[in-house]
Amino acid sequence: MLTDTYGRVATDLRVSLTDKCNLRCTYCMPEEGLQWLAKPDLLSDDEIVRLVRIAVTDLGVTEVRFTGGEPLLRPGLVSIVERCAALEPRPRMSLTTNGIGLKRTAAALKSAGLDRVNVSLDTLRPDVFKTLTRRDRHQDVLDGLRAARDAGLTPVKVNSVLMPGLNDDEAPELLAWAVDNAYELRFIEQMPLDAQHGWKRDGMITAGDILASLRTRFTLTAEDEDTRGSAPAERWTVDGGPHRVGVIASVTRPFCRACDRTRLTADGQVRTCLFAREETDLRAALRSDAPDEEIARIWRLAMWGKKAGSGLDDPSFLQPDRPMSAIGG
Ligand SMILES: Nc1nc2c(ncn2[C@@H]2O[C@H](COP(=O)(O)OP(=O)(O)OP(=O)(O)O)[C@@H](O)[C@H]2O)c(=O)[nH]1
Ligand SMILES: C[S@@+](CC[C@H](N)C(=O)[O-])C[C@H]1O[C@@H](n2cnc3c(N)ncnc32)[C@H](O)[C@@H]1O
Numbered sequence: 001m002l003t004d005t006y007g008r009v010a011t012d013l014r015v016s017l018t019d020k021c022n023l024r025c026t027y028c029m030p031e032e033g034l035q036w037l038a039k040p041d042l043l044s045d046d047e048i049v050r051l052v053r054i055a056v057t058d059l060g061v062t063e064v065r066f067t068g069g070e071p072l073l074r075p076g077l078v079s080i081v082e083r084c085a086a087l088e089p090r091p092r093m094s095l096t097t098n099g100i101g102l103k104r105t106a107a108a109l110k111s112a113g114l115d116r117v118n119v120s121l122d123t124l125r126p127d128v129f130k131t132l133t134r135r136d137r138h139q140d141v142l143d144g145l146r147a148a149r150d151a152g153l154t155p156v157k158v159n160s161v162l163m164p165g166l167n168d169d170e171a172p173e174l175l176a177w178a179v180d181n182a183y184e185l186r187f188i189e190q191m192p193l194d195a196q197h198g199w200k201r202d203g204m205i206t207a208g209d210i211l212a213s214l215r216t217r218f219t220l221t222a223e224d225e226d227t228r229g230s231a232p233a234e235r236w237t238v239d240g241g242p243h244r245v246g247v248i249a250s251v252t253r254p255f256c257r258a259c260d261r262t263r264l265t266a267d268g269q270v271r272t273c274l275f276a277r278e279e280t281d282l283r284a285a286l287r288s289d290a291p292d293e294e295i296a297r298i299w300r301l302a303m304w305g306k307k308a309g310s311g312l313d314d315p316s317f318l319q320p321d322r323p324m325s326a327i328g329g
């Protein structure tokens with residue numbers, strides 16, 4: 001098992017398949033993109049499947065999420081999913097994506113064994129989308145969302161980050177749309193993980209702001225805390241249910257005490273936390289022909305050193321060197 005000194009056990013593995021992306025969301029990447037990882041530095045499909053196998057069979061991981069950068073840009077994605085679905089025990093598998101390209105791939109991903117998807121969409125307004133992501137692809141995301149739902153990659157969750165002066169007035173509109181389309185909407189507080197290091201605590205939209213805005217139009221009833229488990233999202237039923245809305249309040253209502261996550265970057269580094277400042281190199285072990293037991297040992301040791309939380313409230317907090325897109329959000 002992947003246990004840490006605070007008694008938490010990591011059973012949820014998040015695998016970044018690439019650091020590249022076809023959008024440039026302002027809270028994540030600069031306009032000109034980043035220095036992408038060199039191809040030889042990326043884990044191969046075989047290396048990824050091997051690490052997932054070790055995680056599932058030797059380390060107690062039960063959930064695997066593929067993310068990035070934009071995971072749909074990884075050519076081998078469908079085959080990676082198919083090979084991971086054949087593992088014993090079979091992990092539950094999901095994908096976090098900007099949705100562009102899902103129209104083409106949703107059915108194949110479902111057949112390969114993917115269980116569900118989370119799609120990021122911050123606005124219903126094409127012009128705001130273009131400003132926020134610096135790309136004119138709004139319709140592609142809407143098409144991808146529909147394709148995911150039609151393919152049965154459900155529940156389809158939608159992740160929205162609200163940015164002051166851009167889309168912070170859209171929360172009720174987004175929720176009405178999500179309810180109509182049977183998507184489960186979650187609002188995410190912006191975190192200091194942007195490549196530009198432009199985050200400011202007093203410049204972000206908080207969970208409190210979001211809930212106040214939603215309550216101008218909906219009656220929200222908090223779900224029982226006991227049902228939350230290790231989920232980052234706190235949830236409310238909307239107008240008596242059955243629809244729900246979530247808020248992922250990493251900054252103002254952190255949930256690190258229940259954290260069950262371990263992360264693998266596209267270049268094979270274990271990260272114990274989104275905000276970790278150290279990484280552990282599994283790629284080097286893989287490429288020096290280490291046996292499975294040795295890789296499992298290194299991974300366990302890395303997780304044992306996991307810190308209590310994000311450290312966001314510490315006066316000495318320092319943003320990690322890698323931005324969200326290179327960590328795997
Ligand atoms: N602080 C913190 N935030 C996270 C973590 N994992 C995900 N998030 C935030 O939650 C957002 C949504 O993450 P998703 O990839 O959709 O995954 P999820 O919400 O954990 O997954 P499910 O609810 O199981 O579908 C991300 O964009 C992050 O902003 C984490 O380990 N720590
Ligand atoms: C890094 S992206 C990777 C997967 C895919 N490209 C996508 O956008 O869904 C994963 C999630 O991280 C979120 N994200 C990116 N930067 C963030 C930040 N600075 N604060 C909070 N969430 C962020 C995005 O909104 C998205 O939901």
Ligand code: SF4
Pocket residue numbers: 021022023024025028029068069070098120325
């Ligand atoms: S949030 Fe996702 S879609 Fe937006 S730039 Fe980052 S990796 Fe790309």
Ligand code: SF4
Pocket residue numbers: 255256257259260261272273274275307308309310
């Ligand atoms: S900030 Fe780190 S410790 Fe807290 S929930 Fe996220 S990954 Fe876990």
